[in-house]
Amino acid sequence: MSVLSVRNLRVRYTVKGPEILKGIDFDVEGDDFLAMIGPSGAGKSTLIRCVNRLVEPTGGQITLLGQDVCALNARQLRGLRRNVGMIFQEFNLINRMSVMDNVLSGRLGYTSNIRSLFRHFPKKDISQALDYLDRVGLGEHINKRADELSGGQRQRVGIARALMQQPKLLLLDEPTSALDPKISREVMALILSIAKELGVPTLCNIHDVQLAKEFCNRIIGLQDGYKKFDGATATLHESDLEEIYAMEVL
Amino acid sequence: MATVQSHSNGLPLKTDIQIGLRRKRQMRMALIWGGFLLFAAWCLNGTIIEDTDWSRIGGRNGVFASLGRYLTIDWNLLPELIVPTIETFMMASVGTVLGCFFSLPVAWLGAANVTPNKIILYPLGRFMMVISRSVHEIVWALIFVSAVGLGALPGVLAIAMRSVGFISKITAEAIENIDAKPVEAIRATGGNEFQVLYYGILPQIYPVVLATVIFEWDINIRRSAVMGLVGAGGLGLLFFRQMNSFNYGGVSMVILAILLLIMLGEIISHYLRKAVT
Numbered sequence: 001m002s003v004l005s006v007r008n009l010r011v012r013y014t015v016k017g018p019e020i021l022k023g024i025d026f027d028v029e030g031d032d033f034l035a036m037i038g039p040s041g042a043g044k045s046t047l048i049r050c051v052n053r054l055v056e057p058t059g060g061q062i063t064l065l066g067q068d069v070c071a072l073n074a075r076q077l078r079g080l081r082r083n084v085g086m087i088f089q090e091f092n093l094i095n096r097m098s099v100m101d102n103v104l105s106g107r108l109g110y111t112s113n114i115r116s117l118f119r120h121f122p123k124k125d126i127s128q129a130l131d132y133l134d135r136v137g138l139g140e141h142i143n144k145r146a147d148e149l150s151g152g153q154r155q156r157v158g159i160a161r162a163l164m165q166q167p168k169l170l171l172l173d174e175p176t177s178a179l180d181p182k183i184s185r186e187v188m189a190l191i192l193s194i195a196k197e198l199g200v201p202t203l204c205n206i207h208d209v210q211l212a213k214e215f216c217n218r219i220i221g222l223q224d225g226y227k228k229f230d231g232a233t234a235t236l237h238e239s240d241l242e243e244i245y246a247m248e249v250l
Numbered sequence: 251m252a253t254v255q256s257h258s259n260g261l262p263l264k265t266d267i268q269i270g271l272r273r274k275r276q277m278r279m280a281l282i283w284g285g286f287l288l289f290a291a292w293c294l295n296g297t298i299i300e301d302t303d304w305s306r307i308g309g310r311n312g313v314f315a316s317l318g319r320y321l322t323i324d325w326n327l328l329p330e331l332i333v334p335t336i337e338t339f340m341m342a343s344v345g346t347v348l349g350c351f352f353s354l355p356v357a358w359l360g361a362a363n364v365t366p367n368k369i370i371l372y373p374l375g376r377f378m379m380v381i382s383r384s385v386h387e388i389v390w391a392l393i394f395v396s397a398v399g400l401g402a403l404p405g406v407l408a409i410a411m412r413s414v415g416f417i418s419k420i421t422a423e424a425i426e427n428i429d430a431k432p433v434e435a436i437r438a439t440g441g442n443e444f445q446v447l448y449y450g451i452l453p454q455i456y457p458v459v460l461a462t463v464i465f466e467w468d469i470n471i472r473r474s475a476v477m478g479l480v481g482a483g484g485l486g487l488l489f490f491r492q493m494n495s496f497n498y499g500g501v502s503m504v505i506l507a508i509l510l511l512i513m514l515g516e517i518i519s520h521y522l523r524k525a526v527t
Binding site: 052054078079080081082083084086088090092093094095096097105106107108109110111113116117158161165171 | 431432434435436437438439440441442444445448449450453454456
């Protein structure tokens, strides 16, 4: 069974507004590192935010880890979100907190209010955070403030935070578009190797087709709220790209 | 091209039109200023000319003699000043801290992007901000003196209530202007509403809140210095007593103490604000 399956997904932000997603279907399997490509405004960010309901779908069905995402109440939804690590385009770190506290905030879904009030995380979490910070290469920067780091380093903090959740699915929303090409490759390679190591399926929004081809085993192409392509990376041809990006060419 | 001439004085017609427009504007200005002066004269007549007991003022010398009495300073009052000065300082400090505690929930209700209920609780929060500021601190003190009796406690409560308006308004505005991205990240980790507030929002607003609280504390020292006028403790009470016993040197001494205390507060708050920003 797929980890994530999306059926006929539709989204409108306002009742009378335009439909952003117009009936999307796809599945993510256990060993996928799946890229979602498409021009800006195609609905990639909206789609990825529907998976953990940061955006409320207006229609369709999402099944994640065997649960009907749209039917969950607030408490169940928080329980589900704990299992889904998310990495953001602009890192979304808490700038005034230390690197360590940012990474530990990945455990909030598992932490009581009293503990989170005093930032008193269990020893196990702290040693886990130290391990992940070493793994992403930030062992030297643990007690710095998040806003003292460079872009690439901040995204590594974001990665460590997502890993702290012990995720069963990773969502990446344009993880490299705020970074330069060299750092982008390093960050993608790091995420890919960790995802393979931990066996976590990954869904990745990316507008850089070159990076998508290089790192992902499967590609979905979105255009203006419709799915235009879905297949293994090797089967993506120039003509498919032309169709997906047709609107931009015009 | 021939210019159109006016009938009377041989000047071009557009000059006439321009002069007419200027006349009109001059008339309007004269009306506005005339009206304003009449209004000012009416106010002056009502408040000062008719409302002053001219016979009691006496001559010009009498006025200066009365004011002159304040130029002496009664240094003998000094030992009696120490405790009320400390009390004034403490009233301001405790009142500010208490006001800060009241302000956080009010700001939470009154910030459009985090309010738990837009129809009832949001207007309620906004209403509390307005009430706090539109009632004068002396009036708050009168209310609390009648509720809890004389002493420093009503002063502390009055200052707390008066502080809520400003602190909570600035805090609510800071909340409305936060960056939504960290909030989204905390939500995505499965954090609950409290954790979103505490990790996503609080770190972003606390420098603004802290600077505002320090500023308010500075103002509260001024406010607590007059609390005693209505029986709520501090230097004001001493001021009131000196005034009632016609000890004008004593009044000046108390004013001097207030001045020093306020300067001290100003200096402390200057450095504290520098430290947090």
